[in-house]
Amino acid sequence: MSEISLREVPEIRPEVAQLSDFSDRLSPMVVKELRQSMRTKAFTMLFLFLQVILGFGLLAGVVGTGSDVGGMFSRMVFFVFGIVALILQPLRGAGAVWGEMKDGTLEIMSLTRLRSVRIVFGKWASLVSQTGLMLLATLPYLVMRYFLGGMQLFAELMMMAMVFLLSGALTAVTVGFSANRSVIVRWLAPVLLVPFGLMFLSGAIWSGFDEMVEFFSFQDDAVNVVLGALTLGALFFGYYIFEMGVSQIAPLSENHTIRKRLVTLGFMLGIGLLLGFSDEAKMGTTIVLLVLSALFAMDIVSEVPVCLPRVAEPYVKRGVLGKLFGRFFYPGWHSGFLLLSVLVFVVFVVGGLTWPKRFLSSGETGLNDELVIAITGVFHAVFVGILIARLFVKRFPNPLVIFVGVQVLGVVLTIFLGLMTGGDGLGLGAVMSWIPWMWLFLMDDGDAGGALLMSFFAVISWLGCLVLVMREFGRTGDLEKRVMSMRKEGV
Numbered sequence: 401m402s403e404i405s406l407r408e409v410p411e412i413r414p415e416v417a418q419l420s421d422f423s424d425r426l427s428p429m430v431v432k433e434l435r436q437s438m439r440t441k442a443f444t445m446l447f448l449f450l451q452v453i454l455g456f457g458l459l460a461g462v463v464g465t466g467s468d469v470g471g472m473f474s475r476m477v478f479f480v481f482g483i484v485a486l487i488l489q490p491l492r493g494a495g496a497v498w499g500e501m502k503d504g505t506l507e508i509m510s511l512t513r514l515r516s517v518r519i520v521f522g523k524w525a526s527l528v529s530q531t532g533l534m535l536l537a538t539l540p541y542l543v544m545r546y547f548l549g550g551m552q553l554f555a556e557l558m559m560m561a562m563v564f565l566l567s568g569a570l571t572a573v574t575v576g577f578s579a580n581r582s583v584i585v586r587w588l589a590p591v592l593l594v595p596f597g598l599m600f601l602s603g604a605i606w607s608g609f610d611e612m613v614e615f616f617s618f619q620d621d622a623v624n625v626v627l628g629a630l631t632l633g634a635l636f637f638g639y640y641i642f643e644m645g646v647s648q649i650a651p652l653s654e655n656h657t658i659r660k661r662l663v664t665l666g667f668m669l670g671i672g673l674l675l676g677f678s679d680e681a682k683m684g685t686t687i688v689l690l691v692l693s694a695l696f697a698m699d700i701v702s703e704v705p706v707c708l709p710r711v712a713e714p715y716v717k718r719g720v721l722g723k724l725f726g727r728f729f730y731p732g733w734h735s736g737f738l739l740l741s742v743l744v745f746v747v748f749v750v751g752g753l754t755w756p757k758r759f760l761s762s763g764e765t766g767l768n769d770e771l772v773i774a775i776t777g778v779f780h781a782v783f784v785g786i787l788i789a790r791l792f793v794k795r796f797p798n799p800l801v802i803f804v805g806v807q808v809l810g811v812v813l814t815i816f817l818g819l820m821t822g823g824d825g826l827g828l829g830a831v832m833s834w835i836p837w838m839w840l841f842l843m844d845d846g847d848a849g850g851a852l853l854m855s856f857f858a859v860i861s862w863l864g865c866l867v868l869v870m871r872e873f874g875r876t877g878d879l880e881k882r883v884m885s886m887r888k889e890g891v
Contacts, residue, residue, distance in 0.1 A: 429514055429522025430529075437526050442492060446484055450534055453480050454541045471609070473545050474556060478563070479605045481538050485567035487597045489531050493574035494590045496523040497645060501579075506649060516650035524575045524642065528568045535564050558616040565631065569638030576638075576645030582798045589641075625681045629674055633688065636667045637695070644699050655711045657703070657731045661739060668692055672750065686751040686771070690778055693743045697782040700736030701789050702800040705872045707731050709883050712876075716883045723880060727873070733799075734872035737786065737865055744779050751775060773851045777839025780858035781810055784836050787864045810836030817841070833857060 437443055457476045497520060500506040509519055542560065545551055570593065577589050604612055618624050643660045650656055668689055675685045707730050715726035728739045752767045785806040789799035796802050814837045832838050833854035 427518055427522055427525075429509075429518050430525045433522045433526030434529060437492075437530065443530055446488060447534060447537070450480060450484055451537065454538065458541055458544060470545055470551055474542070474551065475605050475609050477538065477541055477545065478556075478559065478609070479601055481534070481560070482563055482601045482605065483598075484534060485531050485563055486570060486601065487594060489527055489534075489567060490570040490574045490593060491590050493523065493527050493571050494578055494586060496527070496575045497579040497649065498581075498586060499578075501581075501649070510649075510651070516654060517646045517656070519649065520575060520579065520642065520646050523578075524568075524572055527571045527575070531564065531567050531571070535560065552613055552617065555613045555616040558618075559612060562616070562631065566634055569634045572638035572642040576641035576643070579645035579648035580798070580800065581648075582801045584801055585798075585804070588804070622681060625674060625677060626684070629671055629681065629684070629688070632667070632671060632674070636663075636692075640664065640695060640699065644702075647703070652704070652706055652708055652731075653710060655731055657735075658729045660699075661729055661736070664692065664696060668746075676754070682754045683756060685754045686747065686775075689743070689747050689750055690775060693740065693747060694778060694782055696736070696743065697740055697786060698800065698803060700733045700740065701786050701803045702798070703731060703733045703736060705732035705734050705875075707876060707879055709879065709886065712879055712883050713887070716880050717887065726876075730876060732872065733786070733790065734869040734876075737869050740782075741862070744775075747775055769851065773839050773854070776851070776855050776858055777837065780839070780854060780861060781807060781836030783858060783861035783865055784810075787861050787868075790865070790868055806836060810838070814838055814840055 454477060457473055457480075460473075497506070500509070500519075506519070510516070539560070542556060570589075573589050574593075577586050580586055615623055615627060640660070643656060643663075647656050647660070671688055672685045675681045675688070711731060712726065715722040715730070718725075726735070728735055728742075748767065751771050752765070754765055755767065755771050756765055785803040788806050789796075789802040792802060793799050813832075813835050817832065817838075818841070832841075833851075834857045839851075839854060
């Protein structure tokens with residue numbers, strides 16, 4: 401009987417076997433995640449939801465008799481696909497890495513040749529691949545909409561590509577945050593994503609669809625520059641949070657700091673040059689650099705100031721210049737703080753070169769009172785958050801939660817005082833200028849004394865951080881001496 405059953409089993413040809421499985425060239429982590437996630441009910445339900453809604457929408461568009469049937473069908477396609485790609489798919493990444501950490505499988509994978517970046521990349525690539533599959537399933541509906549008339553095919557295809565890029569960036573954000581052990585940090589992005597995502601889609605699709613189509617026709621050079629800068633900014637934001645997630649699970653022997661910081665500096669330079677080509681957009685350079693500096697501060701506050709000899713050796717063997725370079729690129733928050741201090745100076749210089757003295761005018765550029773208050777206020781909030789987080793790091797082992805909590809508390813106090821005083825400040829900006837984000841009152845009041853007092857508190861918080869930084873660099877100096885002695889002994 402067994403011989404008969406074996407003979408009845410058909411032989412699978414090699415070319416058929418290759419089509420039924422993933423290529424060996426793919427990362428094993430990507431293959432693992434694709435096999436698991438594409439069998440889940442979440443992916444199946446999302447795919448069926450997308451097809452059913454778009455199918456009914458196409459049927460309604462075909463039998464409809466209105467003058468703008470095609471336009472309404474396009475809005476429906478972008479709105480439905482936007483909900484799936486920009487909200488639901490990124491939400492699936494909120495527990496991606498944490499699930500492995502909770503189940504204890506992350507330690508098993510770390511015993512293999514898979515580095516931490518490939519583990520996190522596999523999680524991200526799996527979700528983005530599923531989004532891409534849904535995009536391919538949506539494109540036929542968009543092409544069929546062409547026959548309903550009144551469609552700008554190129555612009556709407558570019559819009560669809562932009563939605564896919566933003567989906568990849570948002571997925572990288574949720575996957576990166578999912579590596580943090582704090583539930584507050586892990587679910588911060590998803591909680592904000594749902595309401596703000598729905599508001600953005602409702603405004604951009606149902607109210608401003610024609611304007612969006614015009615933007616993606618690429619007819620205005622100034623709009624093209626801004627659109628390119630926003631796209632690059634979104635992609636960089638996703639990359640940076642992704643790298644933060646990699647750093648959370650990486651062993652101390654892997655140095656991700658230098659790559660992350662060099663990419664950040666390179667992006668700052670590139671975005672500054674891009675915006676500088678347009679007179680209307682160059683004032684945004686200061687805002688972009690200020691936002692990126694705040695993002696950089698949020699990252700460095702959670703870095704552990706521990707450097708192994710094998711990580712410090714490439715810097716030490718290059719002599720004085722290597723050690724000086726290491727002061728800004730060693731792993732740890734202390735080296736990141738020095739680089740952040742340099743960025744403060746850069747932001748002030750760029751603001752003086754690109755910011756108009758009269759807002760939204762193309763005349764003379766320079767630092768006006770409002771810009772000085774805004775830059776000083778943002779960095780004051782950042783320095784206070786870093787100082788408090790590092791002072792209480794032994795009691796609260798997750799400094800990122802403390803940093804975010806300080807910022808949230810500062811915003812809440814500012815809003816509360818604004819409501820209590822009817823929004824006019826009544827001089828509270830000067831009295832309470834030590835509170836982070838109280839600079840919003842100072843900008844409104846134009847209080848020079850309050851701005852000077854806030855600058856004083858910013859310097860005090862910076863000096864407090866600098867004292868902690870010097871203590872950490874004392875340990876770094878001892879490490880460098882140990883590395884030099886090991887090199888002399890040939891160890």
